Amino acid sequence: KNPVNTEDGLKIEFDNDWVHLRTSNTEPIIRIYAESDYETKANNIALQLMRDIKEFG
Numbered sequence: 001k002n003p004v005n006t007e008d009g010l011k012i013e014f015d016n017d018w019v020h021l022r023t024s025n026t027e028p029i030i031r032i033y034a035e036s037d038y039e040t041k042a043n044n045i046a047l048q049l050m051r052d053i054k055e056f057g
Helices: 039-056
Strands: 010-013 018-023 030-035
Touching (some): 018 039, 030 039
Antiparallel strands (some): 010 018
């Protein structure tokens, strides 16, 4: 199993979590989807990615 997939944006898979980033087709934004065993962990993954993107943007 490939932990990084760029078929429709960027999807990164971890042991028990994944995150998917893709540009919107209708708005000038990046959509971030995250899934984990716990909602708070998924939210923290998404928030960290938003901070990282803003730091480089």
